[in-house]
Amino acid sequence: QVQLVESGGGLVQDGGSLRLSCAASGFTPPYTIGWFRQAPGKEREGVSSISSNEGCTYYADSVKGRFTISRDNNKNTVYLQMNRLKSEDTAVYYCAISIGTTSCYWNYYGIDYWGKGSTVTVSS
Numbered sequence: 001q002v003q004l005v006e007s008g009g010g011l012v013q014d015g016g017s018l019r020l021s022c023a024a025s026g027f028t029p030p031y032t033i034g035w036f037r038q039a040p041g042k043e044r045e046g047v048s049s050i051s052s053n054e055g056c057t058y059y060a061d062s063v064k065g066r067f068t069i070s071r072d073n074n075k076n077t078v079y080l081q082m083n084r085l086k087s088e089d090t091a092v093y094y095c096a097i098s099i100g101t102t103s104c105y106w107n108y109y110g111i112d113y114w115g116k117g118s119t120v121t122v123s124s
Contacts, residue, residue: 002026002113004095009118012085020080020118022095032098035080037091044108051102058106087124092117
């Protein structure tokens with residue numbers, strides 16, 4: 001059974017940093033794993049992803065240069081380091097996985113499993 005459990009969200013001031021973690025289990029390569037976010041009143045959008053062979057890493061234009069995705073294979077955990085946070089980064093962040101692929105294509109419709117989400121609030 002696939003499980004994705006997020007942690008690390010919270011309240012931070014504008015310009016601050018947070019690190020999200022996603023403890024993942026119940027699947028084997030190949031896969032692409034990463035993060036989506038959904039702000040109030042907006043559609044869920046892809047933020048960042050990384051493939052199991054690390055041949056592909058994706059970042060949304062809005063987070064390039066500020067967010068970094070990484071993996072600890074020993075802990076089966078994926079991280080999203082978020083720096084220079086802005087109020088527009090406020091959202092619920094979801095860990096997600098697409099199994100059976102190492103594609104760079106990171107889209108809502110390609111996701112097989114979702115975590116329950118972790119809230120990030122950036123105060124100005």
